[in-house]
Amino acid sequence: MSAPIAYHPGKQPIPRNAWYVVAFSREITQKPLSRRLLGDKVVLYRTENGQIVALADYCAHRAMPLSAGTVKGDCIQCPYHGLEYDPAGKCANIPSQPQIPRLMKVRSYPTVERWKWVWAWFGEPERADPSLIPDHSEFGMDNTDFWSVDRFVMSIGGSYQLLHENLLDLSHVTFLHAGSFDSGAMASAPQSTQVEGRLISITREVTEVVGAAYGRIFSLEEGIRVRRTLRSRTWVPSLNVVTSTFHFLDEPGRPAAVRHSVFPITPDTATTCHYFVGTAHSYGEPAAGDVLKAQNQVLFDVFLADKTAIEAIQQAYDELGAATPDCSVRADEAALKFRRLLDGMIGEEAGSLAVA
Amino acid sequence: MSAPIAYHPGKQPIPRNAWYVVAFSREITQKPLSRRLLGDKVVLYRTENGQIVALADYCAHRAMPLSAGTVKGDCIQCPYHGLEYDPAGKCANIPSQPQIPRLMKVRSYPTVERWKWVWAWFGEPERADPSLIPDHSEFGMDNTDFWSVDRFVMSIGGSYQLLHENLLDLSHVTFLHAGSFDSGAMASAPQSTQVEGRLISITREVTEVVGAAYGRIFSLEEGIRVRRTLRSRTWVPSLNVVTSTFHFLDEPGRPAAVRHSVFPITPDTATTCHYFVGTAHSYGEPAAGDVLKAQNQVLFDVFLADKTAIEAIQQAYDELGAATPDCSVRADEAALKFRRLLDGMIGEEAGSLAVA
Amino acid sequence: MSAPIAYHPGKQPIPRNAWYVVAFSREITQKPLSRRLLGDKVVLYRTENGQIVALADYCAHRAMPLSAGTVKGDCIQCPYHGLEYDPAGKCANIPSQPQIPRLMKVRSYPTVERWKWVWAWFGEPERADPSLIPDHSEFGMDNTDFWSVDRFVMSIGGSYQLLHENLLDLSHVTFLHAGSFDSGAMASAPQSTQVEGRLISITREVTEVVGAAYGRIFSLEEGIRVRRTLRSRTWVPSLNVVTSTFHFLDEPGRPAAVRHSVFPITPDTATTCHYFVGTAHSYGEPAAGDVLKAQNQVLFDVFLADKTAIEAIQQAYDELGAATPDCSVRADEAALKFRRLLDGMIGEEAGSLAVA
Numbered sequence A, B, C: 001m002s003a004p005i006a007y008h009p010g011k012q013p014i015p016r017n018a019w020y021v022v023a024f025s026r027e028i029t030q031k032p033l034s035r036r037l038l039g040d041k042v043v044l045y046r047t048e049n050g051q052i053v054a055l056a057d058y059c060a061h062r063a064m065p066l067s068a069g070t071v072k073g074d075c076i077q078c079p080y081h082g083l084e085y086d087p088a089g090k091c092a093n094i095p096s097q098p099q100i101p102r103l104m105k106v107r108s109y110p111t112v113e114r115w116k117w118v119w120a121w122f123g124e125p126e127r128a129d130p131s132l133i134p135d136h137s138e139f140g141m142d143n144t145d146f147w148s149v150d151r152f153v154m155s156i157g158g159s160y161q162l163l164h165e166n167l168l169d170l171s172h173v174t175f176l177h178a179g180s181f182d183s184g185a186m187a188s189a190p191q192s193t194q195v196e197g198r199l200i201s202i203t204r205e206v207t208e209v210v211g212a213a214y215g216r217i218f219s220l221e222e223g224i225r226v227r228r229t230l231r232s233r234t235w236v237p238s239l240n241v242v243t244s245t246f247h248f249l250d251e252p253g254r255p256a257a258v259r260h261s262v263f264p265i266t267p268d269t270a271t272t273c274h275y276f277v278g279t280a281h282s283y284g285e286p287a288a289g290d291v292l293k294a295q296n297q298v299l300f301d302v303f304l305a306d307k308t309a310i311e312a313i314q315q316a317y318d319e320l321g322a323a324t325p326d327c328s329v330r331a332d333e334a335a336l337k338f339r340r341l342l343d344g345m346i347g348e349e350a351g352s353l354a355v356a
């Protein structure tokens, strides 16, 4: 058997044969956008016909960022000496000569636009099967029984691994977000963990009274009693969905309320990541305008605590390496399964098959 | 004989079996303080009973800084998932389970509160003997014939070695601090050097007329004639005391005036240090309030020249390594002894005994 | 034959047996100037007699920057312990003792003041022959038929190699500086390339109508028709001169107008450089005061596009190393010759003679 890969956020390779969200749809226009994704610098643009293009953000000629250039029809033109590239990354024009060298091309990444965001594939292009993207309708997106909204992307100065582990240990809700997402009982509620392929699920159930901040965040009335199931699911390596289902204990006729928080997590570099946030709701009114802005601000501020924690822990790994403290408790069962599944993907991509 | 360790501020190990000042007492409260000391990140707090605690600032669970947490009685609680640690560093509570793994603990550092500051020990705990801390009464602290005051701590972007060498070559006073600490004769006055165990002393004597800035700093009258002994003592590796004794040549009956500047020097990282400043005076009035603030500001501004010099020299070592210029003169005798004593401590801690 | 050195801006050694411009004359006064040149920290000052001195900016005693010190007559005095050095770098005074150790000296660099700038030599001093400096009169400087002006120095966060290559591919003028230096035809005009020793020349010829911004930059009337020869010459490794010669197609009697842009390029570190700019003009009025300031500002702003491009490409090399895209076209002929000549100089200095 191959030796297990030592856990080290920020030092392990990133699985590339997987779909990752790279942007909200609204972010991609004819003004090129440069974004670092899985360590690669990528330029994203929309052609005049509306197609989304993702290319390596280095001109094949002299490595100038194409993102500093201009979209012309389907192509993007390099600002330095004017070479143009088509959506497949092939050079389509060289101003100073008619012939185009065969090697004058840049890498093109497969993309899929789904719901309100864009997924891209950074691995072997022939394996880029769109059916591998988890079902959006199941999360309330593209589902007419729900209203859904794209919220914001937060830049986090820590590995995507640390963010996934954060979302797979719900005990942190009680402490790091005291009062914001629960009423104090979540950490001590029993947690059950399931694994199915690359999907890890954890569930906790509490009966609690909705507090003020918590009620504001979930659009629930302060002071009501609820039985609540909190479920966090991670599709390794790029998506987490947290689902809260509320049963109203004092109102037998009131339908259960469901809220999905859909969190694509995309490595920027090995030690930084993009944290995309969208939500879908079975209850309440669709939010827009200033109401949406205010909701987003509240959520963003609460998530800053996660950002701060993850960045501090990343800094510990960067400084201490293998000596970084990492003593697990029972609530870490899901996080440890995450590491194992990730190790499996990394090992598979490295061609290192486990042999008994 | 083992080869001498090449002198290289910022690259040599730091002796750990020694007491270092880590804070002024007033800095340690129930609000945890994070400070880097000898390269370690340490959280310092005071229990509800007033005891000072120094722990490694990484939670044993997932490396979160405990300094972002909260003091509860004797313990400190991690802000991420709520684990608590007692003053010995042992985990005392895990919210999500009753059992506490044996390895769930963090390092605890011995501390001693003396005069108005806190000393800590970073080496083998069984060797942490408080009687190894130099006698404070001898420096005028805890001595009722003197008044003493804790002034400030300055962060210096250079090795503690460079700061000690600065204080062991008094010729710099005449140039780097022209007019502030002498009247121009110090650099050319003969210097005598003594070594006793880990204590290095240098002495210079001058007869001079007190200038304006110099008089303000020492609370002496401008224009008077003094015979002055300037003595600088370093207890390798963590303390320097500069003592000025003034005899008043035109006032035979006036008692000699003594001022001790007590400078604990504590490595932050290998290339940065904390410069603590306290003074004790046999003459004049105890300073407080705005007078003290103004005194501190004047002193701080003068010390900025040392900070600038040391940071520039550290940068030279960082860039040039072994090629850094280092041609000594006679006034460097004490600095060279400092290097030798430090090498001895480092060699001893590395287990490399010198054999003839 | 020795293996060719792989092209990698920022990683290859810098030729030192060559003259480089280190400052405008006006920059060197009795207030010492610290400048990094070919990786060396150098202090530049003018003695009380007006002589220019260039010394290593590290005191031989304890590596303090001499540039923080004071010029006294011919010497510079270190601010830390007061040692003084003469223009040859020899220590001339130690305040704390009469004897001067033989090794108490710093490196002195040969300098030549020519036209309005200062050249220095960083290699073997015995090879520092001033006649190796290219003829300034030929560029219109020190030539009474022209007026010439020293403009500005721009700091560029990329290798001097990338800046030279920028100036040796005139096709970039049409795109990176669209409208500023040509009317759009330069990129597609045929380019001829010559090499003679360490001098590389390229020439392009266009017939065009002078546009608004272009006319303002060259002090020509908007809308007139010109036949223009654009010539760029690089003396490897430290100088580029771009010469524009305009023939006025609708005014047979008007004499041709010549403008030389003289660009000494001096490595700061391996990945940063100083871009000096001076110009000489056969036509128009000498600029001064606010007119000169305004001209400089316009030129500086246009050059910012080169700075941005070069810094982005340097970043690509820093990140991608040997994987940096570098697929050449025919317009790169001169740039490729530049690389070859530079490799030759580097190889020669490394003592690796090419053997057939």
Ligand code: FES
Pocket: A059, A060, A061, A062, A063, A064, A078, A079, A080, A081, A082, A083
């Ligand atoms: S670098 Fe893109 S065209 Fe030259």
Ligand code: FES
Pocket: B059, B060, B061, B062, B063, B064, B078, B079, B080, B081, B082, B083
């Ligand atoms: S990291 Fe401290 S409790 Fe989890």
Ligand code: FES
Pocket: C059, C060, C061, C062, C063, C064, C078, C079, C080, C081, C082, C083
């Ligand atoms: S460092 Fe220059 S005189 Fe000491």
